Amino acid sequence: MNVAPLARRPLGCLKASLRQARQQKMFTRHIATEAAQTTTTTTTTPQPPLEHSFFRLNDRKTKTLRTAFAVYPNTTVAGKTVAPAPVNVVQSLHEVQIAKMDPTGARTALFAKTREAAKPGDVLMVTHRRGGEPFAGVCLSIRRRGIDTAVLLRNHLSKIGVEMWFKVYNKNVAGIEIVKRRPKRARRARLTYMRQPKHDFGSVDDLVFAWKRSRRVFTSGKPTAAAAAAAAKGAKGAVAAKKK
Amino acid sequence: MAPRLPAHCWRQLLVRPTSSSPTTPSTLTRATLPSTTATSAATLPYTQSRTVKSGWSTLPTRFKPHRFNQTTSGLPVPTAGPAASLKRKERTTPVRAGVLATKKGMTVYMGRTGARIACTVLQLDRVQTVLNKTKAKHGYWAVQVGMGERLAGNVTAPMLGYYEAKGIAPKEVLAEFRVRNEKGLLPVGVQLLPDWFHVGQRVDVRSNSRGMGFAGGMKRHGFAGQEASHGNSRNHRTIGTTGPSQGSGARVLPGKKMPGRMGNQRVTIQNLPVLLTDNELGIVVVKGCVAGPKGAVIKIQDACKKDPPSDAHIDKTKKLLEERFPEAEAYLQAARERHLELKEARREKRIEELMTEQADAIEHVIAATAREDATTAAA
Numbered sequence: 001m002n003v004a005p006l007a008r009r010p011l012g013c014l015k016a017s018l019r020q021a022r023q024q025k026m027f028t029r030h031i032a033t034e035a036a037q038t039t040t041t042t043t044t045t046p047q048p049p050l051e052h053s054f055f056r057l058n059d060r061k062t063k064t065l066r067t068a069f070a071v072y073p074n075t076t077v078a079g080k081t082v083a084p085a086p087v088n089v090v091q092s093l094h095e096v097q098i099a100k101m102d103p104t105g106a107r108t109a110l111f112a113k114t115r116e117a118a119k120p121g122d123v124l125m126v127t128h129r130r131g132g133e134p135f136a137g138v139c140l141s142i143r144r145r146g147i148d149t150a151v152l153l154r155n156h157l158s159k160i161g162v163e164m165w166f167k168v169y170n171k172n173v174a175g176i177e178i179v180k181r182r183p184k185r186a187r188r189a190r191l192t193y194m195r196q197p198k199h200d201f202g203s204v205d206d207l208v209f210a211w212k213r214s215r216r217v218f219t220s221g222k223p224t225a226a227a228a229a230a231a232a233k234g235a236k237g238a239v240a241a242k243k244k
Numbered sequence: 245m246a247p248r249l250p251a252h253c254w255r256q257l258l259v260r261p262t263s264s265s266p267t268t269p270s271t272l273t274r275a276t277l278p279s280t281t282a283t284s285a286a287t288l289p290y291t292q293s294r295t296v297k298s299g300w301s302t303l304p305t306r307f308k309p310h311r312f313n314q315t316t317s318g319l320p321v322p323t324a325g326p327a328a329s330l331k332r333k334e335r336t337t338p339v340r341a342g343v344l345a346t347k348k349g350m351t352v353y354m355g356r357t358g359a360r361i362a363c364t365v366l367q368l369d370r371v372q373t374v375l376n377k378t379k380a381k382h383g384y385w386a387v388q389v390g391m392g393e394r395l396a397g398n399v400t401a402p403m404l405g406y407y408e409a410k411g412i413a414p415k416e417v418l419a420e421f422r423v424r425n426e427k428g429l430l431p432v433g434v435q436l437l438p439d440w441f442h443v444g445q446r447v448d449v450r451s452n453s454r455g456m457g458f459a460g461g462m463k464r465h466g467f468a469g470q471e472a473s474h475g476n477s478r479n480h481r482t483i484g485t486t487g488p489s490q491g492s493g494a495r496v497l498p499g500k501k502m503p504g505r506m507g508n509q510r511v512t513i514q515n516l517p518v519l520l521t522d523n524e525l526g527i528v529v530v531k532g533c534v535a536g537p538k539g540a541v542i543k544i545q546d547a548c549k550k551d552p553p554s555d556a557h558i559d560k561t562k563k564l565l566e567e568r569f570p571e572a573e574a575y576l577q578a579a580r581e582r583h584l585e586l587k588e589a590r591r592e593k594r595i596e597e598l599m600t601e602q603a604d605a606i607e608h609v610i611a612a613t614a615r616e617d618a619t620t621a622a623a
Contacts, residue, residue: 050411050575050578050579050582052408052411052582054599054602055396055397055404056599057401065595065596067401067590067595068590068595068596068599069396069401069404069405069408069586070408070582070583070586071396071404071407071408071413071414072407072408072411072412072413072579073413074370074393074413074414075413076413077370077372077433077434077435077569078411078433078434078435078569078571078572078575078576079569079571079572079574079575080568080569080571082370082435084369084370084393085367085368085369085370085526086524086525086526089348089365089367089525089526089527090348090349090351090365092525093351093365093520093522093525093527093529094351096522097353097354100354101354129358145351146351147351147352147354148351148352167354167360169354170354170358170360171354171355171356171357171358172358
């Protein structure tokens with residue numbers, strides 16, 4: 001290599017001659033250190049074991065082995081075992097979020113599919129966190145969607161039918177209380193027929209007023225004590241009445 | 245006209261040793277130098293015969309030295325071509341690679357302060373880096389990423405060899421993520437987990453929308469359709485006229501909106517905030533909706549129209565990769581060596597021997613463990 005440039009090297013050039021001398025010097029140094037290098041044992045890092053199976057590709061006519069490829073296990077990533085992605089992640093995400101938004105489990109229990117839980121046809125009262133008048137009404141339907149579970153309440157405000165959806169796990173919903181249970185279980189999941197004039201429940205204000213008065217009779221009137229008493233009674237089913 | 249090269253260049257070309265000639269690829273044809281230097285057989289060819297085997301590249305083609313393409317010509321840098329294109333797109337190319345995910349569905353994200361945000365759950369299933377693409381070799385910087393698993397029987401033989409050389413199990417999907425420069429390249433074979441993104445950062449989400457099949461003008465372009473009555477007969481959802489009549493062209497203008505295939509197109513949703521990442525569930529939750537049905541393959545990458553994540557976050561994620569997969573490089577090297585060994589065996593028709601060897605080794609190990617068990621049981 002580099003024969004041609006050396007051949008054309010101008011004579012009497014001090015720099016090039018020195019360079020050549022330097023090269024020779026390096027070469028001699030290399031020879032000097034050669035023996036020392038052979039004595040040192042090079043430590044190679046242990047290679048990770050390769051565990052693989054073979055995938056056979058057979059010849060179509062003769063049915064004999066044409067070729068084969070190594071196939072590595074799909075649970076191994078760079079020599080480490082990894083688990084496949086879990087299924088039903090949306091459900092898991094719901095559970096994680098519900099645990100965060102409802103640590104006591106009161107909201108979940110209120111709309112669980114149990115005998116004690118609220119059902120369509122019951123009169124419910126929802127207290128809003130940002131203040132304002134609590135909204136009460138007949139529960140027309142319960143929409144169960146994990147963290148997005150919601151209830152539809154219907155009432156009459158100044159003789160006009162009003163319906164409102166409330167997200168059960170939302171932080172803006174401070175509490176939901178059962179004002180009056182329906183005497184007999186409704187035979188529909190969605191009581192949309194109650195929008196018809198024939199079946200309309202009308203205003204629930206009287207029921208709410210009576211319920212509030214009865215609560216006041218049983219307790220000394222303190223809101224926290226009232227809530228505690230109501231929760232203890234159970235039959236009334238007042239839950240999640242925690243206010244910050 | 246002959247290239248304007250300095251005289252010493254021509255001289256050097258003349259004296260170049262002929263021993264280099266066998267190293268030139270056979271696909272290149274020998275070109276002759278013009279005029280006086282035509283006798284030199286040692287020069288590299290100027291032209292290239294393109295065949296099927298020569299492949300495709302964005303690299304600049306070998307050009308003939310000309311007075312316009314010399315660096316000393318004083319002409320401005322070209323504004324077109326691969327290099328100029330890369331330079332132009334540099335600012336909007338993300339710094340880091342992205343990940344592949346599967347759309348799992350939509351739900352809501354409840355905030356601590358009462359916010360209720362519609363969100364989409366995207367799941368990462370064993371997302372691995374498969375290949376780094378470099379400017380020198382491929383013409384651009386990119387990271388190829390794979391996701392999921394695929395049965396070996398559903399993979400073609402060339403791809404089986406590809407995965408074999410990397411020590412990676414066959415992937416369900418492979419996709420490429422362009423990165424700005426070599427700093428965006430990643431070690432091959434490592435797994436990318438949801439904490440690749442941080443909560444609050446913006447991402448671009450790409451996927452194919454749900455296919456609607458052949459759709460009419462009303463559904464596809466929102467045309468108004470026609471009247472239900474007033475003498476209309478069987479033309480309620482037709483698109484009506486497609487252009488003016490004779491005198492103003494009497495033709496259908498190109499690009500006229502008409503019925504046709506709708507959906508199943510690549511849709512990019514830009515700047516979606518990341519609401520949640522969970523390594524255990526393997527999910528990234530983004531705000532809002534993402535195109536495509538449940539199960540659709542999604543590409544998530546840092547938003548190209550926002551600032552990239554902070555350097556601290558980028559360093560952290562890279563360090564995490566090293567901590568989680570310290571043996572990635574050694575593993576890859578071992579896989580490569582094994583691949584070369586197997587490749588040689590395939591070429592020499594010895595692959596069956598290797599297979600029996602491995603089977604024997606496995607049997608041997610099983611027998612040894614069984615013997616050990618027996619001795620321990622006896623003791």
